[in-house]
Amino acid sequence: MAEPATIAALKALFPDVSFSEFRGQTRAVVPRRSIYQVLQTLKDRFAFDLLVDVTCVDYLHYRGAKDRFGLVYLLANTQTNERIIVRTFVNDPEPTVPSVVGLWEGANWLEREVWDLFGIRFEGHPDLRRIVLPEEFTAHPLRKDYPLQGRGERHNFPVITRAKS
């Protein structure tokens, strides 16, 4: 969890960020427009030097959810062992957030994975390609409106018979 002094300083800097705590984990919900600024401040002024993970949640059909995608950044300060969860929400069409590869180099593949599976575009990413699925895949399968068994991608291959081999 983050130190109370850190949270107080962040509250003073960003009045529109809401903080909450659950089982010793500090969570900050940031409006989409100031996400890059908040992350930059966390890195440069509060020394959150490790980006643990970038991931995403699809809130389609989720009870009480107002936004479609929740983007999650897990940060850690390796000097003080503080941890903070930064969240923001994006919506269809064209869900886009600024890339943080400029802040943490390790965000490169994490953002590529989120793009691959959820189709969230990271503006300013140096190399936004698919990372897990094959290049020719057209969908983003971890979205809730993608069918579990796919759209026939798993059967779209030539058949090799004894005659052909």
Add this chain to the structure above:
Amino acid sequence: MAVELPDNVVVTKLDKLVSWCRKNSLWPMPYATACCGIELMATGASRHDLARFGAEVFRFSPRQCDLLIVAGRVVMKMLPVLQRIWLQMHEPKWCISMGACASTGGVFDTYSVVQGIDRFIPVDMYVPGCPPRPEQLMQAIIDLQEKIQRGGTMFGREFDAPQRQRPPKALREN
């Protein structure tokens, strides 16, 4: 005029002799992608000792193998690799689909897992189990040996049989 053969001469068909040689020197190509691969390793190791059936020479190049053992689920990104490995193996060659996942997709009925490798490459033996025990894999190898001995021919005419040329039926999704 009958030919008198001495007692130490045995007459057989060349097909039988060749098949006998082939079945006792199956060189497996391990295509192990999941927990079935661990059982495959156990089968090759000292306790179960696949060498008793002449199939202990695991080669990691398809050019040197004649038995493809697909152990584990195959995802759609790996299927082109599997097909290429199969095409690179020399004739005569056989394929064992080991475990529920390789044979049917198993519990992984998702967009990325191929629902049975027999949809895309020929398969000679299926081994049920999740994962199968080494005994089951050995039974499959013994059965395959019997199949080779029974139907094998020197120039692989048995592979030209019409029922072995047909592509699998259930290719469409419902």
